[in-house]
Amino acid sequence: MGVTDHRAYHHGNLRAVLLAEAERTLREHGPDGLSLRELARLTGVSHGAPRRHFADRQALLDALAATGFARLADEMCAAIEETGPDYRTRLRAAAAAFVRFAVHDGALLDLMFASKTDGHHSALPEGAVRLFSAVGDLVRQGQQAQVLPRGDPERLRLLLIATLQGIAALITSGRAHADQTDDLLDDAVELFTR
């Protein structure tokens, strides 16, 4: 048990360890508390070592955002699938999963949505694609079931994501209390469904 030499720790998984540590630091100390040097210190490696895995600080943040998208996509899909067939409750479950993520990892969510995607969409992380397509499916189902308003599903998808992110931002910024989450979600679902 554990006779592998210490350097095994920094063998091929330093990248993963750095990402995990970065996510924790982000959650506990916010984005300003996240520095490459401190990260290297925490993982017991020299301050130049992360360079092998992330070209610069921005590259680390991008990778962090990518893992965040993947996890959010997982959680939203799981929330949808765990729910019964009633569309309203499915929509409500998806929205709740989004806000739950925002409350638990607000700084990470900011990072994910701050990443300028101005360039070609090829730069979109896989998790983001999965997330957006999941929301797209949800919208199309709602329109088919005639519980969501008619119209371009793409436009409705954008508006739904905007609403979810807006609610999340309200709570993570402290402009709305966590108590009001359920009310906001109820009102939002009520607004979209008719």
Next chain:
Amino acid sequence: MGVTDHRAYHHGNLRAVLLAEAERTLREHGPDGLSLRELARLTGVSHGAPRRHFADRQALLDALAATGFARLADEMCAAIEETGPDYRTRLRAAAAAFVRFAVHDGALLDLMFASKTDGHHSALPEGAVRLFSAVGDLVRQGQQAQVLPRGDPERLRLLLIATLQGIAALITSGRAHADQTDDLLDDAVELFTR
């Protein structure tokens, strides 16, 4: 004309000059391009001088956010008042003013909405209070005219602000093109009014 000695420039308005320069830098180079030292350099003053006016970098950002709220409140109120009596067009004008601000000063808007207000609401800048009460008035008018859904106006106000901010975030982050702004606003107004 202009016989006042050079030091008049740094006389009592250094604070205002710093704020103006900071807003410009924020608009042109983003939040990461904004440093106290660079700011001091740009205004031709020693790097320690801003300390007299802003206790630290965060204090400068807070002041910047406060001026941003004041301007946004002005612009939204003006947009509402310039519009005719039809409620839908008033709501649409207010929403458009918000998004216009977001497109022009996205980094500043992020700053305004990122400022943690966890503490007592006494810390809310005057402009923010004015902005929120303006939106509150708008919501109450819409409910009175029976064009907005019934229910707690406070909850509806929160949801409206969330939607506006979500749309703005979509555009400033590049996840939606500026072309889609009008569509998004149309859809949002359509969603809230019935």
Next chain:
DNA sequence: ACCTGAACACCGTTCAAGT
């Protein structure tokens, strides 16, 4: 009252050198 300039600790980034 307001500003200067040196000082300190920290950071991101680069790069020659080690293994």
Next chain:
DNA sequence: ACCTGAACACCGTTCAAGT
């Protein structure tokens, strides 16, 4: 292939000193 450690330029913050 991966990591170390010195180096460089930059930053925020503090503080004695000037006017």
